[in-house]
Amino acid sequence: MMSMEEALTRAAVRLREAKHVVALTGAGISRESGLPTFREAQSGLWAQYRPEDLATPEAFARDPGLVWRWYAWRRSLVNAAVPNAAHRALVDLEAAVPRFSMVTQNVDGLHQRAGSPEVIELHGNITRVRCARCGRYVTAEGLPDEGPAECEDCGGLLRPDVIWFGEVLPREALEKASEAAGDCDAFLVIGTSGVVYPAAGLTDIALRTGAAVISINPDASSAPPGAMQLTGSAAEILPRLVEAARGKPSPPSS
Ligand code: NAD
Ligand code: ZN
Numbered sequence: 001m002m003s004m005e006e007a008l009t010r011a012a013v014r015l016r017e018a019k020h021v022v023a024l025t026g027a028g029i030s031r032e033s034g035l036p037t038f039r040e041a042q043s044g045l046w047a048q049y050r051p052e053d054l055a056t057p058e059a060f061a062r063d064p065g066l067v068w069r070w071y072a073w074r075r076s077l078v079n080a081a082v083p084n085a086a087h088r089a090l091v092d093l094e095a096a097v098p099r100f101s102m103v104t105q106n107v108d109g110l111h112q113r114a115g116s117p118e119v120i121e122l123h124g125n126i127t128r129v130r131c132a133r134c135g136r137y138v139t140a141e142g143l144p145d146e147g148p149a150e151c152e153d154c155g156g157l158l159r160p161d162v163i164w165f166g167e168v169l170p171r172e173a174l175e176k177a178s179e180a181a182g183d184c185d186a187f188l189v190i191g192t193s194g195v196v197y198p199a200a201g202l203t204d205i206a207l208r209t210g211a212a213v214i215s216i217n218p219d220a221s222s223a224p225p226g227a228m229q230l231t232g233s234a235a236e237i238l239p240r241l242v243e244a245a246r247g248k249p250s251p252p253s254s
Helices: 003-017 027-033 057-062 063-078 083-094 111-114 172-182 201-209 236-243
Strands: 019-025 099-104 118-119 124-131 137-139 158-162 186-190 211-214 228-230
Touching: 003 186, 003 228, 003 236, 019 083, 019 118, 019 172, 019 201, 027 083, 027 111, 027 236, 057 083, 057 172, 063 124, 063 158, 083 099, 083 111, 083 236, 099 172, 118 172, 118 228, 124 201, 186 201
Parallel strands: 019 099, 019 186, 099 118, 186 211, 211 228
Antiparallel strands: 124 137, 124 158
């Protein structure tokens, strides 16, 4: 088996040679900012629910108060969290390569807060709320924990501006992401279990394009087949990978 050092060097070479790098992130990149992944969100307070049962239009129709409370809880975690070394490393990488596309399944806004200039959000953003009836947007600041609040314009129920299971992804975001995946030389897939489509399909596009697909995940079984695997946490591995790609020596491993 290849050593971590060797795998890192090989991946760094592919990044350095790339004209267009795409990064696709999932919940795992924000793990070290203290945000639970979806699997982990099943523990504790919400142990009796599966995220799939809270993140659907049907759940909202059935019990909007429950869904509202779940998102209010997640929003409070997001507001208290700060970007970590992995988010920052992607900002550095973007500055170092000719072209870069930042694509995320996350709704936490941490890439933007880390300084990523343009983020393609496939699943919306939890810090925004919109009217389920007329579509009016509201920033989620100062919203009550109990809800849903009502739209000032039409009296409809306010809902988080995220994409629920069974809903269609924003067309423009998905188009941009697909184009980028079909045009890149290196594709980083970071902290995602890769089971939720159509986002997971972007990795397939990149593989078909012949891009080097580089997976960063502590769980080796989450890596898509055909990917170069860097097994470990994003906050630990990404800064080393980006340093190596930029040609700086990585600190000796102890
Ligand atoms: P996930 O929870 O399915 O997977 C998280 C991944 O991160 C796992 O592969 C895990 O091994 C990895 N990971 C854990 N710690 C890590 C670390 N320190 N560094 C790197 N990786 C780490 O999350 P996902 O793949 O983002 O889920 C896909 C999509 O499913 C989500 O973006 C979300 O939109 C959707 N989903 C939404 C809801 C909702 O409430 N709207 C609920 C469930 C799933
Ligand atoms: Zn309205």
